[in-house]
Amino acid sequence: MKVKPSPYIQSVRPLLKALLTELEKSYPYASILAADSREKSYSVNRRLSSISGSGMMSARGFVVKVFDGKHWSEHSFNEITEEEIPDILKQIRETAAMSAAALPAGITENEYTAPEEEETVFSDSTSYQNDPEELGDDVILEKMKAVRDRGLAVSGQILDCVVQINWNRTSKLFLSPKKDLEQNILWTTGMAGTVAAKGQEIKSSYRSVSALGGMELLDRLGADVEDAAKTTIELLDSLPMVGGEYDCVCSPEVTGMIVHEAFGHGVEMDMFVKKRAQAEKFIGQYVASPLVTMHDGAAAYEQTGSYFFDDEGTMAHDTVVIDKGILRTGISDYQSARVLGTEPTGNGRRESYRRKAYTRMTNTWFEGGSDRVEDMIASIGYGFLLEQPRSGMEDPKNWGIQCMVSIAREIKDGRLTGKIFSPIVLTGYVPDLLKSISMMSPAPELSGSGFCGKGYKEWVKVSDGGPYMKARIRLG
Amino acid sequence: MIDKILSALKELDIRTYSITETRSWSAEAFFIRSSMDLKRRTTLKDYMVSVYVESEENGQKFVGDSVVPVYPGTDDAELKETLRSAYHAASFVRNPYYPLFDSGKKDPAPSGSAFAGRTLEENIRFMAETLFSCDTEGDVFVNSAEFFAVKKITRVVNSAGTDVSWETFNVNGEYVSQCLTPEDVETHHTFNFREPDAETFRADVEHAMKQTRDRACAKEAAPAGRYTVLLSGDQVRTIMSYYVDRADAGMIYQHYSDYEVGKNVQMAEQGDALTVILKAAEPYDRQGIPLTDRTLMENGVIKTIHGSARMAYYLGIEPTGVYRWLQVPTGSVPFAEMKKHPYLHIVLFSDFQMDSMTGHFGGEIRLAYLYDGEQVKLVTGGSMNGNILDAQRHMVFSTDRYQSALYDGPFAAAIPDVPVAGI
Numbered sequence: 001m002k003v004k005p006s007p008y009i010q011s012v013r014p015l016l017k018a019l020l021t022e023l024e025k026s027y028p029y030a031s032i033l034a035a036d037s038r039e040k041s042y043s044v045n046r047r048l049s050s051i052s053g054s055g056m057m058s059a060r061g062f063v064v065k066v067f068d069g070k071h072w073s074e075h076s077f078n079e080i081t082e083e084e085i086p087d088i089l090k091q092i093r094e095t096a097a098m099s100a101a102a103l104p105a106g107i108t109e110n111e112y113t114a115p116e117e118e119e120t121v122f123s124d125s126t127s128y129q130n131d132p133e134e135l136g137d138d139v140i141l142e143k144m145k146a147v148r149d150r151g152l153a154v155s156g157q158i159l160d161c162v163v164q165i166n167w168n169r170t171s172k173l174f175l176s177p178k179k180d181l182e183q184n185i186l187w188t189t190g191m192a193g194t195v196a197a198k199g200q201e202i203k204s205s206y207r208s209v210s211a212l213g214g215m216e217l218l219d220r221l222g223a224d225v226e227d228a229a230k231t232t233i234e235l236l237d238s239l240p241m242v243g244g245e246y247d248c249v250c251s252p253e254v255t256g257m258i259v260h261e262a263f264g265h266g267v268e269m270d271m272f273v274k275k276r277a278q279a280e281k282f283i284g285q286y287v288a289s290p291l292v293t294m295h296d297g298a299a300a301y302e303q304t305g306s307y308f309f310d311d312e313g314t315m316a317h318d319t320v321v322i323d324k325g326i327l328r329t330g331i332s333d334y335q336s337a338r339v340l341g342t343e344p345t346g347n348g349r350r351e352s353y354r355r356k357a358y359t360r361m362t363n364t365w366f367e368g369g370s371d372r373v374e375d376m377i378a379s380i381g382y383g384f385l386l387e388q389p390r391s392g393m394e395d396p397k398n399w400g401i402q403c404m405v406s407i408a409r410e411i412k413d414g415r416l417t418g419k420i421f422s423p424i425v426l427t428g429y430v431p432d433l434l435k436s437i438s439m440m441s442p443a444p445e446l447s448g449s450g451f452c453g454k455g456y457k458e459w460v461k462v463s464d465g466g467p468y469m470k471a472r473i474r475l476g
Numbered sequence: 477m478i479d480k481i482l483s484a485l486k487e488l489d490i491r492t493y494s495i496t497e498t499r500s501w502s503a504e505a506f507f508i509r510s511s512m513d514l515k516r517r518t519t520l521k522d523y524m525v526s527v528y529v530e531s532e533e534n535g536q537k538f539v540g541d542s543v544v545p546v547y548p549g550t551d552d553a554e555l556k557e558t559l560r561s562a563y564h565a566a567s568f569v570r571n572p573y574y575p576l577f578d579s580g581k582k583d584p585a586p587s588g589s590a591f592a593g594r595t596l597e598e599n600i601r602f603m604a605e606t607l608f609s610c611d612t613e614g615d616v617f618v619n620s621a622e623f624f625a626v627k628k629i630t631r632v633v634n635s636a637g638t639d640v641s642w643e644t645f646n647v648n649g650e651y652v653s654q655c656l657t658p659e660d661v662e663t664h665h666t667f668n669f670r671e672p673d674a675e676t677f678r679a680d681v682e683h684a685m686k687q688t689r690d691r692a693c694a695k696e697a698a699p700a701g702r703y704t705v706l707l708s709g710d711q712v713r714t715i716m717s718y719y720v721d722r723a724d725a726g727m728i729y730q731h732y733s734d735y736e737v738g739k740n741v742q743m744a745e746q747g748d749a750l751t752v753i754l755k756a757a758e759p760y761d762r763q764g765i766p767l768t769d770r771t772l773m774e775n776g777v778i779k780t781i782h783g784s785a786r787m788a789y790y791l792g793i794e795p796t797g798v799y800r801w802l803q804v805p806t807g808s809v810p811f812a813e814m815k816k817h818p819y820l821h822i823v824l825f826s827d828f829q830m831d832s833m834t835g836h837f838g839g840e841i842r843l844a845y846l847y848d849g850e851q852v853k854l855v856t857g858g859s860m861n862g863n864i865l866d867a868q869r870h871m872v873f874s875t876d877r878y879q880s881a882l883y884d885g886p887f888a889a890a891i892p893d894v895p896v897a898g899i
């Protein structure tokens with residue numbers, strides 16, 4: 001089934017058209033993005049349960065972007081009626097004129113040329129099997145409680161089992177002089193995690209699922225909660241990592257974090273505009289092993305980072321960023337592409353209508369290779385199998401790596417020893433790590449359970465992943 | 477809109493509820509180098525409605541709740557369906573009973589901030605002027621900056637009798653400073669001011685630019701080993717956040733923490749025994765609970781378990797509300813004295829993290845000063861991976877003071893014997 005359009009957006013469409021017509025009288029270019037994003041989060045653990053529709057992505061409102069012939073300005077608001085249009089127009093004009101009050105003496109304003117657009121009319125929706133709103137809150141909670149009980153039953157050492165599921169249904173309408181675009185997207189994510197204590201230390205492990213779709217995901221939720229519980233108990237006896245450079249096998253989730261944090265942020269081309277990305281100087285050069293081919297794009301994979309058009313009205317792409325080790329291109333929003341003289345790649349994304357658009361990743365991943373995981377492990381004299389990424393931070397200027405993972409399983413003489421080290425900080429220089437990749441398993445796996453920030457803010461939904469891969473990595 | 481929501485709740489016979497209204501206005505400016513690239517403004521109204529379903533079984537009371545956003549412009553039919561659906565969802569959530577907090581009906585609390593006396597655009601200009609006035613070094617410069625001047629009025633109305641509102645102003649944002657030689661590097665910095673304070677902002681920016689220049693000169697990582705690590709500025713607040721999180725009623729109710737009033741959780745030996753005060757940055761928290769300054773811990777001993785109305789009721793303690801601003805008395809050793817012995821002073825991480833569940837703290841090192849007893853060397857790369865449970869007995873804090881938006885306390889902490897992965 002296809003996701004239905006937002007009735008609210010349909011109801012205000014004539015008003016937005018009227019607003020755009022008025023703006024076109026005053027400005028060489030104007031666009032309006034309307035968004036209606038609804039979501040619901042369910043959570044159960046040993047003692048409590050909750051249902052909430054107030055998640056980070058819930059938002060309904062509008063952003064108007066105008067070009068006055070030289071400069072860009074934006075006004076975000078979330079209420080429109082026919083009577084309010086004159087006041088909204090007044091606020092948009094005041095925003096376009098705010099430079100006089102906001103700019104310090106001697107500070108200039110960047111000048112741009114008028115955007116060029118092609119006539120485009122588009123409307124489409126993603127598909128799903130089970131509508132979360134039709135399935136019923138009671139059915140969803142009962143299924144989650146069953147997963148929780150399985151997790152708790154694994155061992156008396158399990159202090160808690162937390163099960164979460166979230167769905168998000170977003171409708172967007174983009175209007176400009178030549179564009180009329182509509183899209184309706186539904187994604188669902190879930191997580192089952194277990195918690196155990198050893199003295200004051202609380203250890204946890206989780207398994208997550210995500211899909212571009214609906215509550216059909218519920219059937220996969222918690223399929224391996226027992227594994228998560230066993231890992232949690234193993235973590236109680238984990239050892240501190242001895243810092244050094246090791247041969248490592250990365251699970252698809254850890255591969256995904258390296259793809260996203262270590263390299264992906266560095267090819268966001270708004271960073272090229274600011275001269276903040278080292279990648280700009282390496283276009284056409286080897287930055288990775290010839291085994292590496294990297295994609296990003298809302299149309300590159302069906303996952304939680306998918307959409308049909310971005311928040312600036314550019315259609316989604318499948319961008320090959322690295323082709324057999326050679327950096328081919330970055331990804332970009334519309335405005336950055338105009339400055340750089342490149343084609344926009346459909347990566348202009350806003351946290352919500354309330355925020356500015358930046359170049360952002362979508363579904364970001366490495367293609368698979370031809371090696372078996374068993375062979376990767378067998379090839380290592382001393383090293384680690386890395387699992388369960390926790391967080392990462394970008395460094396596009398200097399290509400430093402900071403990725404945190406929860407689990408490093410010791411490998412000795414080609415075999416897993418059963419020893420676990422935790423927590424682990426991955427560091428190093430990005431090209432060194434990517435060039436050291438020597439083996440990759442065939443099938444990439446993508447996970448979209450998390451969000452991506454730009455620095456410490458601007459959260460958007462993304463997915464990332466890849467195959468198992470062998471690389472040499474500095475661990476601490 | 478609140479009247480419309482109240483009317484719909486009454487019509488649906490939903491008797492237990494809480495409504496949070498947030499009206500906000502912002503002016504925003506985005507700079508590349510010292511040229512404005514984009515200007516923005518926002519005018520927003522947001523409403524969050526929590527509805528509650530109470531039940532009883534075998535003499536035990538339960539309550540279920542569900543929270544939904546209600547948007548301006550929502551028509552009557554959609555509003556009623558949204559609330560009806562939320563009430564239906566709440567009926568499937570059965571948690572132990574707790575009552576809503578009653579703060580009573582109070583006059584609106586205006587902001588005392590000097591930012592309130594100017595327009596949002598003027599507040600942007602004030603902060604931008606301060607930043608760019610420091611951009612005179614030549615070799616180190618402001619690569620880019622973002623400013624958000626925000627005015628917010630929050631009102632909480634609930635069925636227990638609470639009707640409070642308060643106003644806040646702040647200017648927050650970030651800037652990136654860059655140095656081209658000998659290595660082309662950048663450092664990323666955030667700021668958040670509740671009051672216009674050009675002197676502090678200017679000092680922060682000048683300090684940031686010095687760090688950027690030093691990072692450009694740092695070539696290699698420190699040798700792997702165990703160091704007396706010096707942390708400073710907001711990193712010290714991050715260390716304190718472990719105790720704040722562990723003393724949270726929610727963590728205790730879930731049995732993730734065994735903190736209780738009177739428990740010595742730090743067991744300081746050679747180090748400084750910590751005193752931490754929860755400071756009221758706003759008159760109420762998001763539930764409408766009045767905030768007052770409270771001592772969280774004194775000389776390493778827990779004095780207050782803090783948390784929401786719900787978690788406090790579950791534990792049978794007074795609801796304190798939720799705090800973010802921490803005040804800590806200064807420690808026992810001048811920072812200059814700390815630097816007389818070998819140390820690794822890590823001033824920039826990629827992302828310094830404290831995991832309050834495991835006690836681990838650390839991150840990738842972007843800039844540190846390594847003193848081996850003879851000379852100070854600039855180092856970059858590698859990582860620190862410590863644990864507060866090992867470190868807390870021996871932590872020493874500086875007599876030097878540091879203030880930021882969410883922290884007022886010792887500038888530096890010296891933590892001995894911390895593992896560092898380097899070259």
